[in-house]
Amino acid sequence: MGMLKTFWHRLGSPPWMYGIARPWMWGFGVLAAVLIPAGLIWGLFIAPPDYQQSDAFRIIYVHVPTAILAQSCYLMIGIAGFVHLVWRMKLADVVLQEALVIGASLTALALITGSVWGRPMWGTWWEWDARTTSMLILLFLYFGIYALREAIPRPDSRARASALLAVVGLINIPIIKYSVEWWRTLHQPSTFSMVEQPKMPAEMYLPLLVLVLGFYAFMGAVLLARIRVELLNRESGSSWAQAEARRLLSS
DSSP: OHHHHHHHHHTTOHHHHHHHHHHHHHHHHHHHHHHHHHHHHIIIIISOOBTTTBGGGGGHHHHHHHHHHHHHHHHHHHHHHHHHHHHOOHHHHHHHHHHHHHHHHHHHHHHHHHHHHHHHHHSSSOOOOHHHHHHHHHHHHHHHHHHHHHHOOSHHHHHHHHHHHHHHHTTHHHHHHHHHHHSOOSSOOOSOOSSSOOSSOHHHHHHHHHHHHHHHHHHHHHHHHHHHHHHHHHTTTSHHHHHHHHHHHHO
């Protein structure tokens, strides 16, 4: 308990977070560089075609990881918003800010790949299906938080307002998750389940799992890199940030 409390207090220290993020950033980056190419080659060229969808099913190797990460990224943003509202931790606002672009990009890519998949499966590029509609709402939430931050000049007010909207928007995550079960929908059930065995054979499921892990590692590396840059920007007047800037310029 004492170690957890110490770690929690250290999270409020920008220089500590800046330093600890570097090895994790490189570790996630190396992991992503290994897993993503391996998963793509395995899924796109080695895995057998689906008996119903043929090779068209292979879009899932991009669509499913991006859809999962889009929701995970917003969940992280909502938690960061809650932490900022309750404990006024400045690092939480940094995480919220830097995860916005990543999450919006992943959501847009999930919607695009879903449309590409839906064209041969449903006969249309877009259907106002419960799952696709709730994912579109997720994209609007990302855009809305970003626009709100741009519209408010005062940093403290901007952080509180965006944190509140992020927390309120968390209600959409379970709607996305369970929309297929709650409403009659064209979208197939979730590919991953914690309580059921995969319905796909292992040679089709395993490359998807590798890609999900690889995309998580990629998101972690990019997010930590963006956090480090933003910490330097926000702490530019401090001695540690100036020393780090001089070190980076001289290297």
